[in-house]
Amino acid sequence: MEKTIEENKQGESLVLEQKKENTKKLFIESYGCAMNFSDSEVVASILSENGFNTTQILEEADLVLVNTCSIRDKAEQTIRKRLEKYNAVKRINPKMKVGVLGCMAERLKSQFLEEEKIVDLVVGPDAYKDLPNLLAEVESGNDAINVILSKDETYGDISPVRLNSNGITALVSITRGCDNMCTFCVVPFTRGRERSREPQSIMTEITNLWNQGYREITLLGQNVDSYLWYGGGLKKDFEKASDMQKATAVNFDNLLEMVATTFPKMRVRFSTSNPQDMHESVLHIIAKYPNICKHIHLPVQSGSDRILKEMNRLHTRAEYFDLITKIRTIIPDCSISQDMIAGFPTETEEDHQDTLSLMEFVKYNFGYMYSYSERPGTLAGRKMEDDVPEETKARRLQEIVDLQQKHSWFRSEEFIGKTVEVLIEKTSKKSKEQFSGRNSQSITVVFPREDYKIGEFVNVKINSCTSGTLIGEVVGYSDMN
Template identity: 65%
Template sequence: MLKEGIKVVDENRQGEALAPPSAIKSSSERKVYIESYGCQMNFADSEVVASILSQDGFGTTKELAEADLVLLNTCSIRDKAEQTIRKRLSNFNTIKKNKPEMIIGVLGCMAERLKSQLIDQEKLVDLVVGPDAYRDLPNLVNEVDNGQKAVNVILSKEETYGDIVPKRTNENGVTAFVSITRGCDNMCTFCVVPFTRGRERSRDPESVYNEAKQLFESGYREVTLLGQNVDSYLWYGGGLKKEFKNLSEEEKAKSVNFAQLLEKVAQISPLLRVRFSTSHPQDLTDDVLHVIAKYHHVCSYIHLPVQSGSSRILKLMNRGYTKEWYKERIDAINRIIPGCAISTDIIVGFCTETEDDHQETLEMMRYVKYGLGYMFKYSERPNTVAQRKFKDDVPEDTKQRRLEEIIRLHRENAAFRNSEMVGKTFEVLIEGVSKKSDQELFGRTPQNAVAVFPKENHKIGTYVNVLIEDCTTGTLLGKVVN
């Protein structure tokens, strides 16, 4: 139900005690529609938001026409993402003309960065909520109900939402995200995340373990541990992350690092697959690799963004490692976990990137032969170190040509990696029905490759052994065998 006399506080003003107008539906009659953009963290956050609103009586809907509250969980990592969201908001406002009581809100990274512009200048939204303020959503909705615009983008040094059970929106009931950290301390010069999500803090390992265990007991068969940098996870009973060397002896004694957390979750059951994302090359330890090698259900797959193959560019990016260090981590993965799949992120055309730098990135791609990659042209983001200190001086046509070369090589590498799997048998967790045929199912191997095979009598959420008979660049094709 809507609450009377709520005091709403944001960083701009003190709110007032307000009584809801009688014409507004009670929360128990209202529905929220959420769209998520960007990284997996945003999708996980949307499930936290759905849970918070459900406690206030809001139901969820996948039909926009049914929604009383429409929320976009946004990404600010590239300008293209922001323009996509603006177009979507314009579409929502067209609908709102015929449904003026509908509330439109923006969550997440773009919300924090563009709060005033979205509300006051462009007048696209009614409320703006930053990544650390989701608990305040019922209050903010109440404020909008009373005719005001509502904003809360205050960043927290403590918030992890560790006590909130997310409302799972993935209908397959098989795979789920579990956040283990929030924020980031790395300060890569191209990245807005430290400014939009705040300082890094780790979640209590017991809450992570309990959430994963509850998911398994509810029938889920895969969890993905999420963080901007999972490898720097460190719990010692505090909030903001400290370096291990700076902990007291008492804090060190009760501390839990990522390798220990990963093993703890793996011990829930051999029937629960465990994945994680995203790793950072400067923090990925052999201890983590040995945990993956020890447990067959900790998937042999690591997303290890390289961003560039040039040490000079990596230094400008403030990535904290050289190309030699990155290659050593690749060698360690291959040595400790033979057959482990590796994916990456690559930024093309970063400030001052030369043709030699570009060739070094192509050389790195040939060295690793990534099976999956996310490749983008550099997009200058406001308020980042790169925007303040460097010049975005690589011509657009040069960026485009280099991107096309990188995509072309990646396709060759991906085809090679998939061809390596032909003739082999892999354990596949069935996730759903194939998009191309209702007579086929799909699932993923431990290496995160998608496999499609005849449906027969197999059930979603079960494990099957699939003999890979053929492949495309992005998909394995096979049949179930004993």
């Protein structure tokens, strides 16, 4: 639930440059958060070196992989339907092999392989390098499984193939796993304990992206603010590190500044942040460098201290308010977005009103809002009764969504009359005569394309808006070109 799930990307099938020597076809589909889409690029890179070209035609595939998400029940139901579709095609093309990757693979390994017999291989998030061996097992007529969670795998040595990329923006994974045992979340069980990627491999990947013409990167992790590299190993073992390791450790502040200063003409975003790990020092780094985007995704989940405690969130309402005040003071033009859960077990009407009052205090720019769905394997799933009626959850969620819509309008209207810097990312969905991009605050901006090009930074004067889009006209190039 910590992870931003972009609904328009769900089920995207991915394709990359074809190698003449590769003779087999891979169809790979991704669901869930940005981390899953990033992982699919790692998988495609590994399989590209092992004889596979990607295809977007399911029927011609030798291997079909679905990268899965366990964060919400809806995602799991969608993936089950996709597996039914794959198996229908497989009956026509029996040579086709079907595999499940990612979080759902870890959680439902025996069910998929042994009980339901709907897949040939199951591969957890830390086992992608083992794919060639697992495929050899499948070719020999055996089921194949590797869902072992690693203490040190970060895929820092794999150069991801950018799938379906616009060539302008890219995801760069910096951490894997999570140590925050939120009671509603499966991530620590499906992705393992938190470990950070070696900084030099991160810098090398960004250098390669810059040389290929990319203009913006997003540093990605379940909890980026707790990034900590001290020579390898789990974050929780840092206290056992040597004095030299501790003295030379790289934290998120250091990494963010390193990226911003090394690539001053490249935009830097990051996601996701966790309130208890976002320190004031990071805010000063964001404020200091113009190429670090002024947007923080700061999941809160609930405005009620009692519910936050039930969720095992390691922050209180007051601490969250203090952090918001610091952000507004140090980075006045920063946008803030949220994740929110309606109807967590035992949530009362008073708890719900606490959430609405917190939203009134922050007035988020946008958010990702869900009603609670019990996830098997989580502490809430094991120990708490899902006791809020579905109709109550739906009504509370709608009230949260309606309030967010009101605040999104309010925040969008603040931009009218201002000039913002925009990275041109694509042609607008509604008109080929318009370009679309995002400003530093991660708000979509639409404007007439004129003679500008995708990948350029322009200054756009905002004339009008909707709740989620700013509309304006270019007044010239920005200093970032």
